[in-house]
Amino acid sequence: MAAVTEFVLLPIKPDAAPEAVASVIQANIATLLAQPGCQRVRSSRTHEDPNKLRLFADWASLEAHRTFAANAAAYGPFLQRMGGIVDAASFGPTNPRRPPFHVEFAAPPPTALDGDKGKSPIAEVLQVYYPSDVSEARRAEIYATTADFLGKLGAVAKGLMGEVALGWSVETDILFKGEKSRALVAVIGWTSYEAHMQTRDTEEFKKLIPMVRDIEGVVGMEMFHVSNVTTEGGQ
Structure with a gap:
């Protein structure tokens, strides 16, 4: 099974306090790294638009990530925390939500x-x-x-x-x-x-x-x- 890197784009609420965003991201990175097969997670605001936050998670395999997504006990709170900082109002017909994707480097x-x-x-x-x-x-x-x-x-x-x-x-x-x-x-x-x-x-x-x-x-x-x-x- 090939290793993959998960690419995540998070539009952050403009009024979200930086401390609150950092707390959520740190908690969710900890959750990711507690999963079998998650090797490292990188995070950064996008240089061109600081309201867009990017995550890059290295997984041993696509199956490892899918196993995490199927684990409601861990994945549910993960999504709930993320929902508190994501700017859902930014999504619409001309700017649809963009799910994560994986790259085989x-x-x-x-x-x-x-x-x-x-x-x-x-x-x-x-x-x-x-x-x-x-x-x-x-x-x-x-x-x-x-x-x-x-x-x-x-x-x-x-x-x-x-x-x-x-x-x-x-x-x-x-x-x-x-x-x-x-x-x-x-x-x-x-x-x-x-x-x-x-x-x-x-x-x-x-x-x-x-x-x-x-x-x-x-x-x-x-x-x-x-x-x-x-x-x-x-x-």
């Missing part, structure tokens, strides 16, 4: 996400969406092209930390612009947010980005930055 765990416990102070997370029925052979081609892009980026960009993770989502029904999609996720470690933005303004980057942006079948892309606090659990 080629070389787990994705250490570029480790933040305060790792080498990279900040991580860029790039999620590129493709049709839900993209074939296995086509996924392999897309993966190879994206890996080539990341290698060439490393040769010209300043501020990279030399940490990259790449993998496909397990789920094929991730909603993006109203369409069910499958995501190829790249995590790239940087010295700072500013270093990435400066790289994006270079001619070298502008020549490289079409390698990913113009891949046939791309539904769309999302990019954000996190500086995670990482909590380790039992292996």
Whole structure:
């Protein structure tokens, strides 16, 4: 069974006290790490929108996470606590609730996400969406092209930390612009947010980005930055 990283997006109530949010997140991280198979949990406000909080949980397998979700005694209080800080009013027809999804990285765990416990102070997370029925052979081609892009980026960009993770989502029904999609996720470690933005303004980057942006079948892309606090659990 393959290891997976769970990606969670939590829109936080604008009026939620930071102390209350921190208390809930700490309690729920403790709950996660008490589950068999949960190896570590990372958390961060999103650089681009501090009202969006991200969690990244490494699981030994998808089955381990599903076992936790089926355990009402542990999962019920977990959801109840989370409900107290999530901005449910932000959901609607143009902004539907986005359930967690899982990524099988080629070389787990994705250490570029480790933040305060790792080498990279900040991580860029790039999620590129493709049709839900993209074939296995086509996924392999897309993966190879994206890996080539990341290698060439490393040769010209300043501020990279030399940490990259790449993998496909397990789920094929991730909603993006109203369409069910499958995501190829790249995590790239940087010295700072500013270093990435400066790289994006270079001619070298502008020549490289079409390698990913113009891949046939791309539904769309999302990019954000996190500086995670990482909590380790039992292996």
